[in-house]
Amino acid sequence: MVTKSSSLSKAISTPKNSPYGIRSRCTGGKVSYSSRYTGVIPLKNHKWGARISLNYRPYWLGTYQLEEDAALAYDRAALKLQRSESPINFPPHVYRNEEKSFQSWYSNEEILRMIKDKTYSFKFTNFLRRQTLVNARGIPYQVLFHRKLTQTDVTGNEGFNIPKEHALRYFPLLGNNSDGVQAGKGSIDLTFCDKVHRSWTFQYSYGSSTRTFLFTRGWRQFVAMNELKPGDIVIFYGCAYVEAGQRRNSYMIDIYRHGAENYIADKIGAPVEASKGAEKKHEVKLFGVVIG
Numbered sequence: 001m002v003t004k005s006s007s008l009s010k011a012i013s014t015p016k017n018s019p020y021g022i023r024s025r026c027t028g029g030k031v032s033y034s035s036r037y038t039g040v041i042p043l044k045n046h047k048w049g050a051r052i053s054l055n056y057r058p059y060w061l062g063t064y065q066l067e068e069d070a071a072l073a074y075d076r077a078a079l080k081l082q083r084s085e086s087p088i089n090f091p092p093h094v095y096r097n098e099e100k101s102f103q104s105w106y107s108n109e110e111i112l113r114m115i116k117d118k119t120y121s122f123k124f125t126n127f128l129r130r131q132t133l134v135n136a137r138g139i140p141y142q143v144l145f146h147r148k149l150t151q152t153d154v155t156g157n158e159g160f161n162i163p164k165e166h167a168l169r170y171f172p173l174l175g176n177n178s179d180g181v182q183a184g185k186g187s188i189d190l191t192f193c194d195k196v197h198r199s200w201t202f203q204y205s206y207g208s209s210t211r212t213f214l215f216t217r218g219w220r221q222f223v224a225m226n227e228l229k230p231g232d233i234v235i236f237y238g239c240a241y242v243e244a245g246q247r248r249n250s251y252m253i254d255i256y257r258h259g260a261e262n263y264i265a266d267k268i269g270a271p272v273e274a275s276k277g278a279e280k281k282h283e284v285k286l287f288g289v290v291i292g
Contacts, residue, residue: 037089039074040067052077054112062116073115079103080111102127105146105233105256141252144170146235148258154223154230159216160202167213170238174206174213187216192236192253200253231258 035042041049043063048070050061061077064070071089078088079095080103088095102124103111114120145166153160162171174186187205194200203217222228237252 035067037067037071040070050074059112076120077112077115080108098128141237141239144236144238146233149228149230149232149234151230154228159214159219162213164213171204190251192251194253226255229258
């Protein structure tokens with residue numbers, strides 16, 4: 001599926017069709033050994049290097065065939081490091097809000113390492129596909145929160161610990177107190193749909209002794225069925241849709257696997273293929289209800 005948000009690297013690395021009016025300086029077998037871009041260094045092998053200052057020391061961002069690709073690498077590193085003292089090479093509108101959202105998932109070191117080993121564009125494209133898959137049918141949604149799984153989340157008996165600020169902001173209140181804290185144990189069932197239309201129901205509870213919000217019953221099955229491991233990231237979405245003329249809200253859940261580019265659909269079909277299948281049938285379902 002071709003998405004509106006195609007890879008920035010591809011767009012900028014194609015000088016003839018570049019929407020930004022940028023042309024490579026590597027033409028006719030001759031290279032001008034200077035660069036108009038910040039953080040870009042001409043190399044003797046007719047390639048271009050990129051580097052940025054990290055902790056007052058130069059950090060190498062890799063070698064590139066095109067000057068523009070090196071400039072893009074610098075910009076992406078500068079965006080993550082939030083360098084306001086020096087301008088980026090390309091106009092700010094080139095870098096969409098999704099790129100900043102993607103970068104927020106990782107530490108400075110992780111982003112710089114991705115840029116250097118040339119995995120950044122691939123991971124960013126997968127991030128965009130994950131969002132596009134949910135939004136392809138015009139379903140309003142937003143990422144509520146995400147959390148990296150710990151060993152206890154995966155192997156413990158307590159369930160999944162939900163940060164208090166997210167529980168109070170995004171999930172129904174437990175008990176009568178507006179702050180969500182109550183004397184006894186209250187619980188309700190919350191159902192989440194994944195991107196291949198499977199439903200997962202978790203018992204949402206508040207433990208008064210530990211003063212924590214948890215997903216208990218149903219969580220261990222979710223972990224086992226999806227073969228989750230410590231370090232995997234679970235993402236929670238809020239969705240809005242219309243059923244029988246009434247606006248309703250529901251939840252979706254997704255997984256970003258640690259050390260891999262796959263997520264929840266990896267064992268039963270690629271996300272793009274799942275999206276195409278939904279479009280082919282002209283329907284998307286949440287909890288068995290056809291939406292759109």
